[in-house]
Amino acid sequence: MEMEQEFKLDGIVPWGRRLWEYRAFFALEEADLRGAVLDVGSGPSSFAAEASAAGAQVTATDPLYALPGETIAQRFEETRGAMMEGLRQARHRFRWSQYGSPEAIETIRREALALFLADYERAGARHYVEASLPKLPFAEGAFRLALSSHLLFLYGDDLDFAFHIEALHELLRVAGEVRVFPLINLDGRPSSHLPGVLAHFAREGMQAELVPVPYEFQRGATKMLRLRR
Numbered sequence: 277m278e279m280e281q282e283f284k285l286d287g288i289v290p291w292g293r294r295l296w297e298y299r300a301f302f303a304l305e306e307a308d309l310r311g312a313v314l315d316v317g318s319g320p321s322s323f324a325a326e327a328s329a330a331g332a333q334v335t336a337t338d339p340l341y342a343l344p345g346e347t348i349a350q351r352f353e354e355t356r357g358a359m360m361e362g363l364r365q366a367r368h369r370f371r372w373s374q375y376g377s378p379e380a381i382e383t384i385r386r387e388a389l390a391l392f393l394a395d396y397e398r399a400g401a402r403h404y405v406e407a408s409l410p411k412l413p414f415a416e417g418a419f420r421l422a423l424s425s426h427l428l429f430l431y432g433d434d435l436d437f438a439f440h441i442e443a444l445h446e447l448l449r450v451a452g453e454v455r456v457f458p459l460i461n462l463d464g465r466p467s468s469h470l471p472g473v474l475a476h477f478a479r480e481g482m483q484a485e486l487v488p489v490p491y492e493f494q495r496g497a498t499k500m501l502r503l504r505r
């Protein structure tokens with residue numbers, strides 16, 4: 277089977293990750309979570325719930341937050357079949373040493389969803405703000421750090437180069453530092469947008485660097501993008 281056909285997802289899926297995974301994706305140290313943190317495209321991730329419970333100041337944003345929790349849970353169920361099928365078909369493109377199996381991943385995604393739903397109900401707008409890149413409803417410099425997990429670059433076929441440039445400029449407007457992971461496409465190839473993005477921000481006089489992270493699931497996805505003003 278062709279690589280491109282293994283993951284047949286209808287758009288960007290609401291599949292969320294846990295705090296320990298975010299720590300690894302972004303090589304987060306305790307100090308990184310001391311200021312205000314923005315998680316963009318956070319979906320049903322439990323990062324905001326778990327990090328807030330540990331004392332961090334996190335705002336999560338996603339267009340999904342226009343919806344009630346039960347509808348988000350329903351969307352998760354609707355996309356579950358395609359996600360699991362994609363993981364099974366494309367098994368060879370992942371390193372399984374950490375997760376073990378597609379079924380173990382589903383268990384972790386369900387844990388994240390449950391933690392997210394409880395916090396979404398409890399904290400509401402204190403933690404969750406409906407917003408869509410490339411425009412965000414926050415003041416300049418409102419956050420010390422902005423994180424984008426499994427949205428930019430990964431969905432590079434849905435989101436074009438111009439969108440990436442505009443979205444990353446917007447993230448750098450609201451945060452002093454931006455971290456993005458992963459940097460490869462859903463089809464397992466390095467994002468074709470990345471070289472142009474690095475060149476663009478270097479030309480703009482920003483610090484744009486690729487930083488190794490202590491995580492690898494999609495084979496070859498071992499670095500995050502770090503941008504600083």
Ligand SMILES: C[S@@+](CC[C@H](N)C(=O)[O-])C[C@H]1O[C@@H](n2cnc3c(N)ncnc32)[C@H](O)[C@@H]1O
Nearest residue numbers: 288289290292293317318319321408409425426
């Ligand atoms: C694959 S999920 C990743 C969720 C979370 N960041 C994680 O890694 O667990 C991608 C999320 O991006 C959201 N999304 C799609 N388009 C977006 C946009 N233009 N701006 C912000 N978020 C968007 C989707 O609703 C979805 O929840």
